[in-house]
Amino acid sequence: MSSTGNEATTLRTITTDIPARMDRLPWSRWHWMIVIGLGTVWILDGLEVTIVGNLSDALKSETGLGLTSADIGLAGAVYVTGSCVGALVFGQLTDRFGRKRLFILTLLVYLTGTVLTAFSMNPLYYFAMRFVTGLGIGGEYAAVNSAIDELIPARYRGRIAITINGSYWLGAAGGALLTIPLLNPELIPAWVGWRLCFALGAVLGVAVLLVRRNVPESPRWLFIHGRQDDSERIVSDVERRLADQDGVELDEPEGTIRVRQRRTVSLVRVARTVFADYPRRTVLCLALFIGQAFLYNAFFFTFGDTLQTFLGVGQTGAYIALFAVSNFLGALALGPLFDKVGRVRMISGTYIVSGVLLAVAGVVIGGLTAWTLTLFGMVIFFVASAGASSAYLTASEVFPLETRALCIAFFYAIGTAVGGITGPLLFGRLIESASAEQDITGIAVGYYIGAALMIGGGVVAMFLGVGAERRSLEDVATPLSAQDVDDG
Template sequence: MSAMTSAKELGPVRSLVPARLDRLPWTRFHWLVVVGLGVSWVLDGLEIQIVSQAGYQSTLGLSAAQVGAVGSVYLAGEVVGALFFGRITDRLGRRKLFIVTLGVYLVASGIGGLSFSLWFLLIFRFIAGMGIGGEYTAINSAIDELIPSRYRGRVDIAVNGTYWGGAAFGAAANLYLLSDHVPVDLGWRIGFFIGPVIGLIIIFLRRTIPESPRWLMTHGREEEAERTVTAIEQRAEAQGVKLTPVPESKALEVTPVVSVSYLRMAKVFFGDYPSRSFLGFSMMVTQAFLYNAIFFTYALVLQHFYGVPKAHTSYYFFPFALGNLLGPLLIGHLFDTIGRRKMILFTYGVSGVLLLGSAALFHAGLLNATTQTALWCVIFFLASAGASSAYLTVSEIFPLELRGQAISFFFAISQGAGGVVAPWLFGRLIGSGTDKTPLTWGYVIGAVIMIAGGLIAWFFGVDAERKSLEDIARPLSAVARGVPGEQSGPSEVTS
């Protein structure tokens, strides 16, 4: 059945679902959403850190290149999973997918811990990556659609920032699991099971989280959407919250759409919203380049330029991760109060300027391992909030029917640019660690790219703070007011 035929058969409906969701105060239900869904970022950080230490290398007899392939395969799996599950979550719903994708990750990561050869490990690392990539699309879509508009920015940014909490936990686990206290063949296998154990607990919590009422509304299930919102409101009232009626003037009229063709999707991205597509591409690629360049080579820098033993580089990771975690948690609310464009320019721009300064100090030989790490902490305190806002941006500036696919599309681009090019480039610039000049220019390039990303966000950004998702980008299924049955064009929010 085509999307057009389905829309005609289902007919237009008027709904107050979005306005009722945005009218809600913060309640225990919203904490359930944050904890139950936000764990996906924690798991990704945990996975990458656990596996990056390569405790399996000696057991499986792998070369350095083969170890690198394990990491690359996981990232490739994330890209494929995001693209594959992104389209499915827009078609079948958020709830089905955030249960399925977590299940895929649980099984694949656990089986990966039983690996006996390289090919076996590669297969299940790829599948585990697919699960996490799919998580990003379904989770960010559901969080944006369930959280009231005045809290959406800080929640999304904080949740995305918890990646570093997972990474820090993984690094701490590795200090013990890969030490002499645990048999070599056992420690890394236990590490592979930490994520699935956490996920197994969370999957039961997710079963209590409802389908996105916004998704239900635009897919011909208005009665179910109304029941879901009513249940959420009743939870709030049980906590003593008094809810005022939502005026009928805030109703949205939609002609439900079951699915959107690839041709229609391309028209929306590049025909209806070309400046927003350029914005999403720029923000995602610039932050990914900087992050992957520094994160995947920080240990090499410490070893080659500051003489830190390989076994001790993990200790320097903790303050680095702490700065990345605290940034989104402490300043994320400013994206809702001061505003998106101002804060993106500030976090991208200032972190880029600080990186330029640190590059000069590095080249002059004025830093040691401790001061270099301290500078990274300050730089990424800001850059982490900025990077998280990139994910927030691409998840809220496109129509609801394409939200999952928009996230997956720009995530795939950023992983390709940042996850492949940046680590390779900076690894080449580090070389043998005898000449600081090439790496200094690498830092300069990264800083300029980050500053450019902030400037692009200032000029092309969307003032989405405290606005309903439907006001930021009118759903494809929305009917123009006063003209029953006529599809509306894109509704852009200008600065």
Template sequence: MSAPSTGGTAPVTVRSTVPARIDRLPWTQFHWLVVVGLGVSWILDGLEIQVVALNTDSLKDPEGGLGLTTGEVGALGSAYLAGQVLGALVFGRMTDKLGRRKLFIATLLIYLIGSGLGGISWDFWSLAAFRFIAGMGIGGEYTAINSAIDELIPSHYRGRVDIAVNGTYWAGALLGNVLGLYLYSESVPVQWGWRIAFFIGPALGLVIIFLRRTIPESPRWLVTHGRAEEAERTIDDIEERVRHSGAHLEPVPESKALEIKELPPLGFRQLTKTFFGTYPKRSILGFTMMVTQSFLYNAIFFTYSAVLATFYGIDRGSIPWYFIPFAFGNLLGPLVLGPLFDTVGRRKMIFATYGGSGALLLVTAFLFQAGVLSALTQTALWCVIFFFASAGASSAYLTVSEIFPLELRGQAISYFFAISQGAGGVIAPYLFGRLIDAAGGEDAAVLDAGPLTVGYVIGAVMMMVGGIVARVIGVDAERKSLEDIATPLSAAGVPAGGVTPGKGPR
């Protein structure tokens, strides 16, 4: 690395091989540390959602719970969602400005505090406030974590790792479901079960926070923020850890160096211009992928219990048993299909997972309308559908985190996350809830499957549209350096074969 003197007030330009040095690393224990230490945020989110989904009756209990109404229990989910959106927007900007490491430690602490306090709530308003705080922490986690993982994982493994990590949401949901079967049973007093549930996530988080203290700041972030010497020391330390694992590292030629000049913080106007002026197709891609998968997931996930109870007569106490295979299907999809996003390619696999899950849901919709499904076959079909949909949904987060310049990565994730949660997290559950009500309710003598069938068709078509958009205007990002996919805004020059600033795929 060199740092020529420019004199006056002109920004200093440095030549750095940091990105190339990261991407040529073999997979070692260091990368497992990054995956485990950072990837737990998705597990925590799945755990949080499932814990609240299962403790509805406990919270409504006037003696052991808080005596909440059904509307108030639903409002707790809204408070958590609102916290996620605000946390993503606030901390997304902060992680681009202050660094990945500071934020992935701070946001985890915020989550620990918010969720832990939920266990000592005394009324609806206190619990809603604590759920909002916990949501802010998790929302901030998404931006800092996905940014850090993408920037620390070598390009050959980035796709499968990011998709697998995002898919572990369902490991958390599965854990919450299994624990809930015990905590909300007659074996545990009502007044203790729901309170203990809120401490499970923080207990896991306390262990993880010690791991995170050993994870360094992203050298890529450091070098683009005028801290080139610190970036060099950090990558030197990472390489030493890798060599200690027995790996041999070839030197990186100077021809792969990237010239970087420090830029002042970007304002909202500049951000908007970059998203929609420089990268309009990528913005459309990110918006489409995030909204379509969020709509499908929130529509099915938040109403599957109502479908089982209303259309198949399943006792609500037995519904958690049906959730277990559903969660397994969602978890296995990213783990099994993830490597193909690095080998077969991003666009082909996104098209296959989005289109495949949409087509399967379309078939399921007509079978549902025909009345030939049972609770078991309906659940089995959901498992297959979301085996593909889960990998596709995870690839949406991967896509928005790698197709924009490094200086905007955290904010890109936060903006598209906020939009998708608003569209999918608010509209979809409400719409599908109304469609289920239109069937006549659990006590109706004859149920009309037509309205919900229409909803399933809408979800299926949206997923297929998302896959088509990705196939047409998607980015072939597999096994490419992040700097080749989207040149940093601070780049003064690029390595041979790189993308000239402003001239890459739009």
């Protein structure tokens, strides 16, 4: 790496091969540390959302908080609103102060929120703590997805991002199974059991925090922000470890990039990048995020309530666990195809197929039992899981490095605000209205809306998708700092 100028006092224009060196690394134990330290946060999110979904009866009871079905939907909307706000606030800070500082901070915010939720004494306090917990999770989406894509070699990036985002469903399955004994009043008093459900999320969060301390800052972020020596040290340590411990002989890196270092990027520059420089990619990301956010937040936030209200289910844990396992297996099985078959084909295919299947479920829902509805959900979301994860992968790949976290946050917030807030509110109202007549077909309209949004997202991906598979991030979207060198 060559450079000019005085590093101690000024930012410089440098030429570096750090991206090429990272992309040519073979898979190693170091990469597994990244996956475990960063990827496990989605398990926390899945645990959190599933616990709340399974607690609907407990929270409605006198030993709970006396919530209604509409309140359950409102709590989901409040959680998602917090996620949107957290994504925007922490996303901007992630691009400015680094990935590591923020993925530590956002996890601490999550832990605070979920612990305090366990001490809820009234609905208002409960809603407030759901908002705080959402703040942390939203910030995690921006900070963690940025770091993962910048630390994982290009040829593995698609499958790893899809699988990590899909690990949400491991948490969902665990949360569903945990609620079975915790909500059994013969084992644990009813007023204690639902509170313990939230406390368990905090225990897992602390374990993740201990692992995460060892995850390094993104070398790509470091050399952009004037810390090329730290960037060099991190990559050299990984290369040395591969040579000494694994006996790997690395190929010579191919290509360098010349950048003008910077401390910050103005919001005006970010807006111009998103809306003026990459308008097609902006439309693509909005379509993908809105579709998957409505589909998941509408269906999954209220799935347990649907089973209990219309289909006579008491404990929903087993049903939701099966549903969650199918989601994770879908991401695990289909994830490698996003690198092999390609982004455009896989994204459009998973969105359109899952949308069509959801519409069919809406047509036949009146004749379904609890088990057949769950089976429908398993098939639909086996496909949809990989598609939903690809929305986060797309937003983190197709915009310049300096705007990556904020772009993820922006699309997550807009898509989730449209689909993730309106979805639970709509389904909560639909369930409450349909329950008066005990007619489950009253919620079918929600399925049709979700199907239309998913199919629409798939069609947009067919025409506007970006073939980012096996390509360097800097090749998919030139960093602003490199554009500055060209402009200069």
